[in-house]
Amino acid sequence: MSYWHSMEWSTEGIQVVAPPKWRCFDGLVTVHWQAESQPGARGYYLAEDPRIMIFFNDVSSRVRISNENGEFSRNYRPMTRAIYIPAGMPMWTTSRSLHRFSHLNLHMHKDRLLRFLSPSVGRSAALTALRRPVEIQDIGPIETLAGLLADEIAAPSRHEVYAESLAGSIVAGLLNIPSSDDKPHNGRLTQAQMNKLLSRVDACGDYKLTIAEMAKTVGLSESWFANVFKQTTGKSPLQWQLAKRIDLAQKLLLERDLSVAEIAVQLGFTDQAHLTKAFRQVVGDTPAAWRRMQIAE
Structure with a gap:
């Protein structure tokens, strides 16, 4: 032309x-x-x-x-x-x-x-x-x-x-063109996409990405991403991130001499009560009680 x-x-x-x-x-x-x-x-x-x-x-x-x-x-x-x-x-x-x-x-x-x-x-x-x-x-x-x-x-x-x-x-x-390995198959995210996502959320430190940010990381639309993500992990993106944050909270409770309030701040929770509520939701116990139980064992 x-x-x-x-x-x-x-x-x-x-x-x-x-x-x-x-x-x-x-x-x-x-x-x-x-x-x-x-x-x-x-x-x-x-x-x-x-x-x-x-x-x-x-x-x-x-x-x-x-x-x-x-x-x-x-x-x-x-x-x-x-x-x-x-x-x-x-x-x-x-x-x-x-x-x-x-x-x-x-x-x-x-x-x-x-x-x-x-x-x-x-x-x-x-x-x-x-x-x-x-x-x-x-x-x-x-x-x-x-x-x-x-x-x-x-x-x-x-x-x-x-x-x-x-x-x-x-x-x-x-240009940021996804490879053929990055295309979802059968309504599920590929391993390459999950690896990209894990690297991205790990880099954040507090596991607080929006759904739009997560979708952009793997090159999908927000609505399509939310659907295939749940098919892949069994959790919604926000539930998955919360579980990751609680996993990190457990590591901090065992590996560092930090108070529950300090861990809450580090992981981006509103306050100690917010972390305690989320922790009980996922683990079934409060952070303090869970820590005592782990130390006793």
Whole structure:
């Protein structure tokens, strides 16, 4: 398709230091930028289609980004080496110090991406992946692919299919596309999905994820997740998390010299009474009584 990306943008304190290199393909525009950013420089970007930015140098200590109306005092994070920005998602940037940077931009028509992904992963999974932003710092082979594409943009030497294939490989390597092992079978979560979920809730420490957060972790809709989760574990997501929290409470009661009130605070319960009620619900006894019984044994 004949395509040129459309983007609303504005910058202050950012200066191009070399002519940008660019090429147009079928539903794809690739641009290699080299620029210098002053302390306090700012930028705003909003595109109608998805895009990918890959930095050839680490700017995470120098550039901050936000998707919340430029509120850098609260809603900001470091700029990673590679990011995928879904269609219609605004982005604000600010620089903390003087630096030069080089990055590759891939502007892609959303219909082209959908056509590229759907035959392999299905339309539903493709749409889910296209709506989900991605930010990674350790880009590994993606940097090699981006370097090859930047070289081909600067000095075309091969058929267009070469550059388009490099862009497709970057997309496949960066987007959060579930593997075939992540697809639920017979109304149940796969072991790969359960492993992802266990890692996610363990990282929280207090086992207090919302159903939406749990569903997002395994790449499912909230309603579908709640159904297949109960089929898999025999418990609702909230019942399962409560059981996990009580398991952890039992370990803390035995392994550390903590009061029941201190454990309640550590695990995110409202107070000691809240923990005691939940503990009795799951274990059949109060935390204090259960601890005495275990010590006596």
